[in-house]
Amino acid sequence: MRTRIILSVALSCFLFATSQAQEYNQDAIKELEKKVDAVSPGSTKFLLTGYATTGLTLTKDASTFEPTSFSPIFLWKTSDKLFFEGELEMEYEDGELEIGIEYADISYKLAKNFTVRAGKFLLPYGIFTDRLHAAWINKLPSKPLGFDHGGVGPTDDVGFEVLGGVQLGNSKATYAFYAVNGPSLMDGSEDPMQAGMLNYENLADNNKNKALGGRIGFLPFTNSLLELGFSGQSSMPGNKETDYEKTTAFLYAGDLTYVKGIEQIKGTVDIKAQYNGANVGKANYIDASDSTGATTYTFDNTSNAWFAQLAYRPTMMSNKIVKSFEIAARYSSIKTPDKSLWADEKTQWTIGLNYWLSWRTVFKLAYGMDKTPGVSKTENTFMVNVAMGF
Amino acid sequence: MKKYKNYFATIAVIAVIIAAVSSCATTQKISEKTGNVLWQENCLRCHNSPPSTAFNNAQWETIGLHMQVRANLTETETQKIVEYLKTVE
Numbered sequence: 035m036r037t038r039i040i041l042s043v044a045l046s047c048f049l050f051a052t053s054q055a056q057e058y059n060q061d062a063i064k065e066l067e068k069k070v071d072a073v074s075p076g077s078t079k080f081l082l083t084g085y086a087t088t089g090l091t092l093t094k095d096a097s098t099f100e101p102t103s104f105s106p107i108f109l110w111k112t113s114d115k116l117f118f119e120g121e122l123e124m125e126y127e128d129g130e131l132e133i134g135i136e137y138a139d140i141s142y143k144l145a146k147n148f149t150v151r152a153g154k155f156l157l158p159y160g161i162f163t164d165r166l167h168a169a170w171i172n173k174l175p176s177k178p179l180g181f182d183h184g185g186v187g188p189t190d191d192v193g194f195e196v197l198g199g200v201q202l203g204n205s206k207a208t209y210a211f212y213a214v215n216g217p218s219l220m221d222g223s224e225d226p227m228q229a230g231m232l233n234y235e236n237l238a239d240n241n242k243n244k245a246l247g248g249r250i251g252f253l254p255f256t257n258s259l260l261e262l263g264f265s266g267q268s269s270m271p272g273n274k275e276t277d278y279e280k281t282t283a284f285l286y287a288g289d290l291t292y293v294k295g296i297e298q299i300k301g302t303v304d305i306k307a308q309y310n311g312a313n314v315g316k317a318n319y320i321d322a323s324d325s326t327g328a329t330t331y332t333f334d335n336t337s338n339a340w341f342a343q344l345a346y347r348p349t350m351m352s353n354k355i356v357k358s359f360e361i362a363a364r365y366s367s368i369k370t371p372d373k374s375l376w377a378d379e380k381t382q383w384t385i386g387l388n389y390w391l392s393w394r395t396v397f398k399l400a401y402g403m404d405k406t407p408g409v410s411k412t413e414n415t416f417m418v419n420v421a422m423g424f
Numbered sequence: 425m426k427k428y429k430n431y432f433a434t435i436a437v438i439a440v441i442i443a444a445v446s447s448c449a450t451t452q453k454i455s456e457k458t459g460n461v462l463w464q465e466n467c468l469r470c471h472n473s474p475p476s477t478a479f480n481n482a483q484w485e486t487i488g489l490h491m492q493v494r495a496n497l498t499e500t501e502t503q504k505i506v507e508y509l510k511t512v513e
Contacts (some may be wrong), residue, residue: 079483081486083487201451201500204454
């Protein structure tokens with residue numbers, strides 16, 4: 035009888051303790067759920083990311099600390115279909131802060147592999163501007179000749195675009211087609227030295243025509259390591275109601291990407307190349323040396339710029355320090371019309387050594403050699419640069 | 425101008441072909457690719473592949489959509505890569 039009483043009391047104590055523990059656990063779980071709910075995102079997901087860069091450039095005659103450039107990128111995903119991306123470009127130059135919008139566009143996924151976007155966006159004209167221009171991605175501190183703003187070919191524009199990627203058996207293709215304001219033709223009325231040049235910063239359109247263009251990318255192999263791309267853009271860039279209204283401009287580009295880890299050389303080889311060409315229809319421009327304005331001149335208005343780049347990083351080495359190093363070499367060239375007042379012909383070698391502090395922060399040292407045909411001496415530049423993505 | 429028209433006609437034909445073949449079944453070799461494999465193949469074409477710890481799950485979803493637009497990833501590739509980055513340690 036006594037044993038039975040003791041057992042009953044023990045069982046009651048155990049049951050009481052268990053129920054108390056369960057109650058406590060449930061309270062703790064509810065508390066935890068409240069905390070998680072408070073910090074978990076709703077349907078709107080926002081990310082502030084971007085990159086910053088600064089550096090030093092040394093030439094024979096000057097040494098300059100490059101102004102720090104800071105480019106915050108704002109990404110809003112409001113649903114699985116609707117998305118906004120915007121990048122600001124902030125630079126401190128000549129004692130003043132310059133702010134620009136690199137891109138700001140709204141994308142909507144209409145179908146599985148079919149997205150439409152509108153706004154100011156980086157044009158799919160080759161790969162450099164669209165994919166490689168960010169300082170923490172670019173393997174060298176400088177851009178190839180003719181691939182910066184005002185080079186041969188557009189970088190960004192305002193309009194709309196349809197894009198996507200599709201599997202083709204073991205291969206893959208990508209597409210992007212767009213209609214944008216397009217470039218404007220500088221007829222020399224503002225600056226005679228620039229007559230015949232295309233101005234790609236034509237954000238408020240100078241005529242009713244729209245530039246149509248696009249890029250087709252093809253990744254032939256299953257591993258997607260090789261990509262070939264072909265881009266084109268057609269426009270009529272002349273100011274409306276002028277002699278240049280019917281002048282045409284056709285821009286085209288071809289690009290190549292090949293990135294592969296190779297066991298035999300214990301590292302990753304990264305090859306990039308792009309060729310940009312611009313054909314502007316012939317037009318007569320006023321010769322500024324004739325004060326009457328009656329004399330005109332014309333020229334074959336074709337330009338091109340291209341680069342080929344090779345980088346190697348010993349990613350398969352076991353030593354952490356060794357695998358953080360990377361070497362890169364790039365050859366680039368630009369040629370603008372011979373008989374224009376903005377004729378330019380130059381080639382450039384740039385060789386660099388990088389050290390990756392993290393996957394998105396890099397310290398770069400590079401040496402550039404610019405050569406102009408007919409000039410025996412090269413213009414040499416030593417560059418030091420730090421770029422950080424965040 | 426004629427050659428430009430031809431150029432765009434070519435692009436249009438290619439686009440139509442792409443649209444037509446996009447409905448084709450993906451090969452087994454492609455459909456069996458894991459998020460890990462796709463992450464290594466696609467990110468590295470432009471930049472170093474980010475570690476999964478660089479962002480939280482909600483941020484990976486946003487980045488996934490950003491990269492789908494920027495790098496013309498297919499929806500399947502994007503989903504697999506984002507799921508991989510959300511779950512891997």
